[in-house]
Amino acid sequence: MSSILTNNSAMVALQTLKSINSDLAKTQNEISTGKSIATAKDNAAVWAISKVMESDVNGFKAISESLSLGESTVAVARQGSETVTDLLTQIKGKVVAAQEENVDREKIQTDIVALRNQISSVVNAAQFNGLNMLKGTDDVNILSSLDRSGDGSVEAQNIKVQRSDMTTSAGTYGAATETDLSSNGTRSAATATNTANAATLTFAADTDYSHEGFTFDVAGTTLVISAGELSGDENAAAGAVSARINALGLEGIQATVSGAVVSVNSTRAFEPVEVTATLSTDGTGAGDVTLANGTIPERAENVTFSSSAAVNEGDGYKLTVGDQTFTYVAGKNESFEDVAKGLKTAVDAGGIEGVTTKVAKNDSGDWMIKVDNDTASAKAIAIAGRAGGEASGGLFGLDGIDVSTNAGADAALSNIENLIQNAIDSSASFGSAQGRIETQSDFISKLTDSLKTGIGTLVDADMEEASARLQALQVQQQLGTQSLSIANQAPQSILSLFR
Numbered sequence: 001m002s003s004i005l006t007n008n009s010a011m012v013a014l015q016t017l018k019s020i021n022s023d024l025a026k027t028q029n030e031i032s033t034g035k036s037i038a039t040a041k042d043n044a045a046v047w048a049i050s051k052v053m054e055s056d057v058n059g060f061k062a063i064s065e066s067l068s069l070g071e072s073t074v075a076v077a078r079q080g081s082e083t084v085t086d087l088l089t090q091i092k093g094k095v096v097a098a099q100e101e102n103v104d105r106e107k108i109q110t111d112i113v114a115l116r117n118q119i120s121s122v123v124n125a126a127q128f129n130g131l132n133m134l135k136g137t138d139d140v141n142i143l144s145s146l147d148r149s150g151d152g153s154v155e156a157q158n159i160k161v162q163r164s165d166m167t168t169s170a171g172t173y174g175a176a177t178e179t180d181l182s183s184n185g186t187r188s189a190a191t192a193t194n195t196a197n198a199a200t201l202t203f204a205a206d207t208d209y210s211h212e213g214f215t216f217d218v219a220g221t222t223l224v225i226s227a228g229e230l231s232g233d234e235n236a237a238a239g240a241v242s243a244r245i246n247a248l249g250l251e252g253i254q255a256t257v258s259g260a261v262v263s264v265n266s267t268r269a270f271e272p273v274e275v276t277a278t279l280s281t282d283g284t285g286a287g288d289v290t291l292a293n294g295t296i297p298e299r300a301e302n303v304t305f306s307s308s309a310a311v312n313e314g315d316g317y318k319l320t321v322g323d324q325t326f327t328y329v330a331g332k333n334e335s336f337e338d339v340a341k342g343l344k345t346a347v348d349a350g351g352i353e354g355v356t357t358k359v360a361k362n363d364s365g366d367w368m369i370k371v372d373n374d375t376a377s378a379k380a381i382a383i384a385g386r387a388g389g390e391a392s393g394g395l396f397g398l399d400g401i402d403v404s405t406n407a408g409a410d411a412a413l414s415n416i417e418n419l420i421q422n423a424i425d426s427s428a429s430f431g432s433a434q435g436r437i438e439t440q441s442d443f444i445s446k447l448t449d450s451l452k453t454g455i456g457t458l459v460d461a462d463m464e465e466a467s468a469r470l471q472a473l474q475v476q477q478q479l480g481t482q483s484l485s486i487a488n489q490a491p492q493s494i495l496s497l498f499r
Contacts, residue, residue, distance in 0.1 A: 003491075010487035017480035024473040030461035031470065037459040050459045053451050059146050060448045067441040069129070070142030071434060074161055077133035078430035080126025084134075084166055084395075085423040087119050091401070092420060095412045098403035105404045116398055123166045133430070134166040137313060137332045137391055144440050159440065161433045162332065164426035167393035171329035173316040174386035181385025184309045184336075185317065188302040191380050192321070192355075192373035196254070196265035197296045199275040201241065203260040204288040209237035214289065215278040216241070218264060219250055234260035266296040269372035270358045300358070300372035303343075303383050305336035307366045316389040319343045320382040321371055324350055331391035336367040341418050342396060343369050348411035349400020355379065356407065358414075394422045 030036055040047045091112055098108045123134045133140060141158035148154050201216075203209065213227035223244055230237045242262045245255040252268040266273040273296040277289050303319060316329040317339055328342030337359070344357045347369075354375035360368055373379045398419055403409040 007487060007491060009490055010484060013480065013484040013487040017477070017484055020473055020476045020480050024470070024477055027466055027470045027473055030466045031463070034461055034463070035459050036461040046458050050455050053455045053458075056146060056148065057448055057451050057455070060444050060451070063143055063145060064441060064444050064448070066143040067437055067444060070140075070159070070161070071437045071441060073128040073131050073133065073140070074142075074430055074434045074437060076126055076128045077164070078427060078434055080122055080134050081164060081166060081423055081426040081430055083122050084119050085420065085427055087115050087122070088416065088420045088423055091115050092413075092416045095401070095403055095409065095416050098409040099413065101406070105409065109402060109404050112401060112403065116401075119166075119395070119398070120168070133161070133163045134426075136163050137165055138163060142437060144437075145444070159433070159437060162429060164422075164429060165331060165391065165394045166423065166426060168395045168398045169393035170327065170396060171316065171392035172390035173318065173327050173329060174314060174388035181309075181315055181317070181387060182383060184306045184385055185383035186304050186306075187381050187383060188304070189381065191378045192301040192371050193378045194267065194299070194354075194374050194376065196267045197299060198263045198265045199273075199291065199293045199296050201238070201262040201264065201275075201277055202290040202292070203234035203238045203241075203262075204290075205234055205260060207234055207237075207288070208232075209234065212237070212279060214241065216245065217274070217276040218245060218248065219253060219266075219268075219273045219275075221248055221250060223248060238262050264296065267299055267374075269300045269356060269374070270298050270360070270370055272296060272298050298370070298372075300356075300370040301381055302362075302368045302370050303340075303381065304362065304366050304368045305340060307336075307364060309336075311335055311339060312387065313391055314389045315339075315385065315387050317343060317383065317385045319347065319369070319371075320380065320384075321347060321350075321352060321355060322377075322379040324352060326350055328396065329389040329392045331394070337361075340367045340369040342392060345397030345400065345415050345418065347371070348408075348415055349397055349402075351402070351405075351408065352379075353407075356411065394426065395419055 029038065037043045037047050037050065094108050094112050094115070097103060098105050124132075126132055126134045131140065140161045140163060142161060143156060144159040145157040146154055147157055209230045209232065211227055212230060214223075214225040216223040216225070225241065225244065230240050238257050238260045242255040242257040245253070245262070245264060252266055253273065254265045254267075256263045256265060264273075264275050275291065275294050275296060277291045279289050311330045311334055313330060313332045313334075316327060318325050318327050320326075326343060326346035328339055328346055330339055330342075340359045344359050347355065347357050354373060356372045356374070358370045358372075360370060362368055371379075371381060397415055401408075401412045401415065403412050
């Protein structure tokens, strides 16, 4: 049936043309925008994913800038600490030169002061955009990543870089109301004196020692007395042995005799002395020598720090020697080794005549500071501690290096080694942090590229496919137009029926 009111063919042709035009418009939009999914209506799920990833990409761009800033800041700090290390090494050369007595120590000290001032200048200048990592102890956080979990939550991650205080600040001792830490340090004696310690050799009474032979070992030096070298009774033998020991010329070792008893006296400050005695007879079995206290303890008195206690930032310790008190306040991640070395540096800088110090570790693993007094006046020894202070600088004690005297030159040698090690540790720490930041920065760059690639895979248009589809749709559009035209002409054929 034909109708002039309803043209089914034209309606079909029109719907087909509309569909073709819609596809053609979509294809043209893909070509113009370069995206197959440009809006949420194109594909809501994929569009949402792409937008989340795009926000992450923008976030990682900001992270990349943060890492660049952090890397530059740490690089400046590393360069500064390395320069400080070099300058401290130069100071060590001056200190070593000052060990000779026939050099102009005053001029050497002038050079040391100049190098010390240069170190202070380097530390003050080692800043980037106002941030100086060679001052203070607060950690610096550098934004390094955004971690997105499966539930969609996002958490920022940081690279924590620890500052290394390269100042010579003495720090601030804690308030009196803070926890008492004095129990963490114990003294071997309440006073330090120059009194010698001794071992005794007692020769048996009523004995003829002319047939006896002896072997004595004193501080690693062996004295052999063959049978027949001694004559007389125990008193004569003791006197002869005492003279033979003194003839060895051992530093800090002096033998005295009282009747049949020989006292082997040691004034060595930081070195115990071993004494052994072996008797060899002529076969009769006569004669005897009794050794008491075969290990002569060192003269120095010890302040021993607990191996079980912890050291926290701000823990301060005061060591009193005579009428002077010296303080060291621990920094972050320090130990009792650092406390002992810090107190040694402080005492040495005090320049107490006749007082020398040494840091060592005992057989139990406890760190000690040894204080020796080589004067006739006894020096009281006391230790106290308080928490809640402000840490001493990493180059604490540098200002106290003075090689103008023999004692100052001797003390400076060990103290400058500690300062150099602190600077080396600082440089190594900054170098490690800078390497980590560089690695993270490289990773973020590659990750950003990967995210961009992934986003492109989701939403970018296939231009080759779109081009081919465009040409096909253009042909379909032309054919659809002609089809609609033909369909619209169909009702005109009805006119022939009315002629």
